Amino acid sequence: MAKTSGGVRSKSSSRGRVTDYHRGGDRGGIFMNGEKSYIATTASSSKTFKTHNGAERWLESFGYKRGKARR
Incomplete structure (x- = not known):
């Protein structure tokens, strides 16, 4: 896992x-799906979005908080 400037853990992969x-x-998490869409997943469901912000709002509506980077 790599640390980003925002303190959020991210992992680069072919996807x-x-x-x-x-x-x-x-x-839960948000994954890039190609170049133009994102998939947000929770413990029990997932949904595709056109923007990263839309995916974030959906996760936050379920009470999910952004992960913190390990040091």
């Missing part, structure tokens, strides 16, 4: 970048 989210013991 793109991952932003981690958490809610208690549950984990």
Whole structure:
């Protein structure tokens, strides 16, 4: 995992970048899906979005918070 300037853990792969989210013991995340869409996942569901901001708002509506980088 690489640290970003915003303090959020991200992982580069052939599919793109991952932003981690958490809610208690549950984990979620936002994945790049190609160049023009994002997939947000929770412990029980997932949804595709056109923007990263839309995916963030959806995760936050379930009470998920952005993950913190490990030091």
